Amino acid sequence: MKVTNLLQLTEHHRYVVSRRFGLSPLDSRLLWTAYQPMIGGTAVALYTTLYSALASDAVGDCDAGTLGQLFLACGLPPNERGRKQLVDETAKLEAVGLLQTFRRMDGDEVAAYEFRLQPPLRPDQFFGVHHLWLLLQEKLGPNGAEAVRRSFAADGGIMARPADHETLEDISAPFYEVFRMTVGAAALAEEPTELVEPPASQAGGEFGRDGFRGDELLRRFPRSHAHRRAMERLVADPARLAELNYHAGRFELTLKQTVSLLDEDGMFAANGEWVADRFQARAAEVYRGSNEQAMRKERTTHKQAVARESEASAAASALAAERDVSAPYWLEVPEQFQGQCDVRQYNAMLANSPYTRVLKMFFQPSAVPTAVEEAFLTMKVNYQLPDEVLNVMIHYIRANDLDWKRNYLDAIAGNVAGKRIRSFENAVTYFRKAEQSRASAGAAGRTGEAGSAGAGAAPQRAPQARRGRPPGTAKPVIPVAKSSDTPEATEEDIMRMMEMAKRLTNG
Numbered sequence: 001m002k003v004t005n006l007l008q009l010t011e012h013h014r015y016v017v018s019r020r021f022g023l024s025p026l027d028s029r030l031l032w033t034a035y036q037p038m039i040g041g042t043a044v045a046l047y048t049t050l051y052s053a054l055a056s057d058a059v060g061d062c063d064a065g066t067l068g069q070l071f072l073a074c075g076l077p078p079n080e081r082g083r084k085q086l087v088d089e090t091a092k093l094e095a096v097g098l099l100q101t102f103r104r105m106d107g108d109e110v111a112a113y114e115f116r117l118q119p120p121l122r123p124d125q126f127f128g129v130h131h132l133w134l135l136l137q138e139k140l141g142p143n144g145a146e147a148v149r150r151s152f153a154a155d156g157g158i159m160a161r162p163a164d165h166e167t168l169e170d171i172s173a174p175f176y177e178v179f180r181m182t183v184g185a186a187a188l189a190e191e192p193t194e195l196v197e198p199p200a201s202q203a204g205g206e207f208g209r210d211g212f213r214g215d216e217l218l219r220r221f222p223r224s225h226a227h228r229r230a231m232e233r234l235v236a237d238p239a240r241l242a243e244l245n246y247h248a249g250r251f252e253l254t255l256k257q258t259v260s261l262l263d264e265d266g267m268f269a270a271n272g273e274w275v276a277d278r279f280q281a282r283a284a285e286v287y288r289g290s291n292e293q294a295m296r297k298e299r300t301t302h303k304q305a306v307a308r309e310s311e312a313s314a315a316a317s318a319l320a321a322e323r324d325v326s327a328p329y330w331l332e333v334p335e336q337f338q339g340q341c342d343v344r345q346y347n348a349m350l351a352n353s354p355y356t357r358v359l360k361m362f363f364q365p366s367a368v369p370t371a372v373e374e375a376f377l378t379m380k381v382n383y384q385l386p387d388e389v390l391n392v393m394i395h396y397i398r399a400n401d402l403d404w405k406r407n408y409l410d411a412i413a414g415n416v417a418g419k420r421i422r423s424f425e426n427a428v429t430y431f432r433k434a435e436q437s438r439a440s441a442g443a444a445g446r447t448g449e450a451g452s453a454g455a456g457a458a459p460q461r462a463p464q465a466r467r468g469r470p471p472g473t474a475k476p477v478i479p480v481a482k483s484s485d486t487p488e489a490t491e492e493d494i495m496r497m498m499e500m501a502k503r504l505t506n507g
Contacts, residue, residue, distance in 0.1 A: 011068030011078040015113040017053040018061045027120045033148055034126060037139045039092040046089045047098055049073050050115050097219040123152040131222060211245025212255055220259045230272040240274060247280050251287035322352045329428045331395055351424045355390035362398055375409040383417040392427035
């Protein structure tokens with residue numbers, strides 16, 4: 001509660017309490033075991049007093065009362081010391097997200113105060129908020145805070161989740177499959193009704209339609225935090241808050257990630273101004289890291305699924321009918337496999353075999369390098385390229401003696417995925433065009449070099465930027481000293497030159 005003049009908080013001023021929730025036994029336990037060590041028993045008592053202003057089985061706004069009644073209920077003296085204590089206790093509740101205080105003004109006079117109560121966070125949410133967890137550790141010590149956290153899990157763990165390798169299937173029945181409304185009920189449902197906005201503390205951590213609200217961000221920065229004033233200025237400026245939400249939405253940041261980035265050093269200048277460029281750069285790094293982590297997880301899951309395949313499924317796939325490749329799309333048998341199979345068998349192998357088997361065949365007797373294996377795993381899992389397309393790519397790289405570097409393979413796979421090549425025939429057509437383009441570029445280079453070496457051609461003045469360079473090259477022509485056929489000087493010639501030099505010196 002920000003009150004500059006304590007005379008604006010006297011026992012004659014009126015107040016109202018607004019509440020849109022009810023406390024469960026779990027909420028009450030979390031309030032007294034987790035919140036109370038951080039903010040103190042007096043603040044929790046004030047919270048329960050405000051909560052009791054409405055019946056426990058009702059929500060809404062209570063009847064307006066005077067602050068004098070609140071002073072008496074909390075045992076505070078109606079003087080300057082009591083007013084200051086009320087400000088301090090409400091500030092503690094506001095800092096941990098349990099209370100919001102509003103003031104209505106009538107000109108220059110205070111008309112009334114409104115206390116909006118918020119429910120305690122769920123245990124998994126509370127212990128996931130870094131500044132609340134750090135404050136609890138500071139008040140109770142690391143061991144005491146850990147004991148409180150473990151007491152909220154039935155099995156002694158901390159809200160355990162299923163293992164990553166377990167596959168969960170949501171079999172819950174949706175509303176429209178269970179209930180059918182009559183025509184009259186459907187007409188009533190179409191009428192606009194006033195919706196009660198859920199409390200901010202119950203809002204999810206995902207980016208909403210309108211982004212993160214200022215109170216959601218500010219609630220995670222206590223008043224004692226170094227960035228509290230800077231955050232207040234940031235959320236008070238609609239343009240800056242909209243820019244923050246733009247970056248958070250563009251890089252798919254959650255509320256926890258956004259707060260963590262804003263809490264980093266250097267995110268606010270010395271004058272408290274938010275450094276948007278640094279936030280954008282760090283958000284991009286988090287986004288790239290999240291994508292890489294998701295891709296690695298998909299590849300790991302794919303490896304585990306392949307490892308769990310049974311011999312029966314492998315045998316069934318072997319007995320399945322193989323697809324044949326028409327003659328116009330046949331690829332020539334590489335020299336490596338000459339004599340082992342004919343052209344029909346080779347193309348049938350490429351069209352029906354897994355890419356892992358083909359890759360091992362091309363690298364035999366050596367093992368497939370790890371970088372190459374990871375590159376093709378990315379193409380299969382993240383780019384969703386079929387095995388037959390990958391096999392054609394392997395043939396193209398080996399037949400043209402191209403590089404097996406990771407960056408080069410990623411570039412080829414990006415083009416193939418971008419052109420939506422999903423079949424053996426489309427892949428053969430694409431790589432044949434690529435091979436023709438490479439051959440045409442090489443022939444053009446050789447033709448340019450031959451033309452520049454022709455003796456009978458009339459020299460043309462080259463442009464200023466290309467002067468001194470043959471066509472098709474980017475390097476300047478540097479003259480090279482050539483050996484002469486003139487015989488070397490004899491000793492007599494050397495003596496004669498020395499005598500001549502002496503005469504010229506003496507003369």
